[in-house]
Each structure stands twice: as C-alpha cells, then as structure tokens.
Amino acid sequence: MNEKEILQKIKLFVFDLLKNESTGHDYFHIRRVVDNSLMIAKQEDSNIFYVKILAWLHDVGDYKINSGINKNKEILFPFLSSLKFSTPKINEILEDIELISYRGGFNEKTDKIEVKIVQDADRLDAIGAIGIARAFAYGGKKGNPIYTPNFIAEEILTVEMYKNNKAPTIQHFYDKLLKLKDLMNTETGKKLAEERHKYMLNFLDQFYKEWNA
Numbered sequence: 001m002n003e004k005e006i007l008q009k010i011k012l013f014v015f016d017l018l019k020n021e022s023t024g025h026d027y028f029h030i031r032r033v034v035d036n037s038l039m040i041a042k043q044e045d046s047n048i049f050y051v052k053i054l055a056w057l058h059d060v061g062d063y064k065i066n067s068g069i070n071k072n073k074e075i076l077f078p079f080l081s082s083l084k085f086s087t088p089k090i091n092e093i094l095e096d097i098e099l100i101s102y103r104g105g106f107n108e109k110t111d112k113i114e115v116k117i118v119q120d121a122d123r124l125d126a127i128g129a130i131g132i133a134r135a136f137a138y139g140g141k142k143g144n145p146i147y148t149p150n151f152i153a154e155e156i157l158t159v160e161m162y163k164n165n166k167a168p169t170i171q172h173f174y175d176k177l178l179k180l181k182d183l184m185n186t187e188t189g190k191k192l193a194e195e196r197h198k199y200m201l202n203f204l205d206q207f208y209k210e211w212n213a
C-alpha cells in the first residue's frame, strides 16, 4: 500500500467511527484539524505523512467519546497493524497521540514538530466561532448548564478534576479556551489564534450584556 492508499483507509475508518459523534469531536472536526495541520505544516520543516496520520487519528480513542475510557490502544493497534505498520511505529503513533491532548494543561510537553503542529490545529478548532459551538455542544451532551450566575469556580488541580468538571460551559472559557492563544507552538498557530481569541472575548461581552439586559 502506498501513502495515499493508507490515508484513504484511515479516512474511511475515522468517518465510520465519528460520523454520528455529537460532542464536537465529529468527522468534520477531524477534517478541519487535518486541513489546519497542513496549513501550519507548510511553514514548518516536518514529515507531512506523519502529520496527516496524527491529525486523522488524534481523537478516535479519546476518553471524551469513549464513555470516559481512553481506547487509543484498543482501537488503533489492530487497525494500524492491519495497515502493516510495525509495532514500534504504532507505539510511536500512540505515544504522540497522547501528547496532543490538552488534559487540563497537565499533559507533558513535547519537542516533536509533527505533534506541535497537530496540537495547534486541534487547539484552533477549540476557539473562535467553531470553538464556541463545540464547547456548548460538549457541555450540553455532558448535562452541564450553559451559565449559572454567581457560580463560584473551583480551582482545577488535577487532570481528573478537569475531566469530571460539571461547571457551566461559560466557565470552560476561563478554564481552557481563553488560555489557548498563549499556548500555541507555531508562529502560524499564534497568528490564527489571535482573531479567534478576540471573537470569544466579544462573544462573552455580548453574552453578559444580553443576560443582564
């Protein structure tokens, strides 16, 4: 199988798994992450095939879409073996996918450019207009309220607290979304994050204005 054939198989696999996903981690989220990754990768010295693999596969085993359980290994090992990837290569992919995740800011940092690129692309999709839509989709699916006046946020001290957070979705902007602009790895990511960040600040202003009208 050549690279194009492998990527086609990966795409179909991901489509099948995520076509009905409704927490904002659906097939089109993955498509946008692939497209943004490629745009960022143009400005970086990186292995494009590897960037594409990470971008396509970064969410299929995530705990958020697998009833709270990380299934990366369970889902990806057999699939990548069927595509004739070697065991060391599969392990590398699995390790790199774990590093892409935000995990409340508690995740390990990485120096690998391909991981940094996909991480930026994933984070761009978490902010701006699409990021806002995804946050409320996720919050709704988890049964969290949109906003609760006078809500007192508790400081998130561990990754478990982050994962199990039942705070109103507006709180997620302060817990994560507004922090992402300063956590971008690449220059392209930083530039693209600026506009989306401002859009979220405007959204919050308008939200409070309407709430208090």
Ligand code: ADP
Pocket: 024, 062, 064, 100, 101, 102, 103, 104, 122, 125, 126, 131, 134, 135, 136, 138, 139, 165, 168, 169, 172, 176
């Ligand atoms: P990653 O997948 O990078 O680990 P997260 O686990 O923070 O990142 O989740 C990715 C996306 O899921 C967020 O950008 C957001 O859209 C949504 N999300 C996660 N936690 C929440 C939450 N508590 N409230 C609203 N949306 C959330």
Ligand code: NI
Pocket: 025, 029, 033, 058, 059, 122
């Ligand atoms: Ni993602």
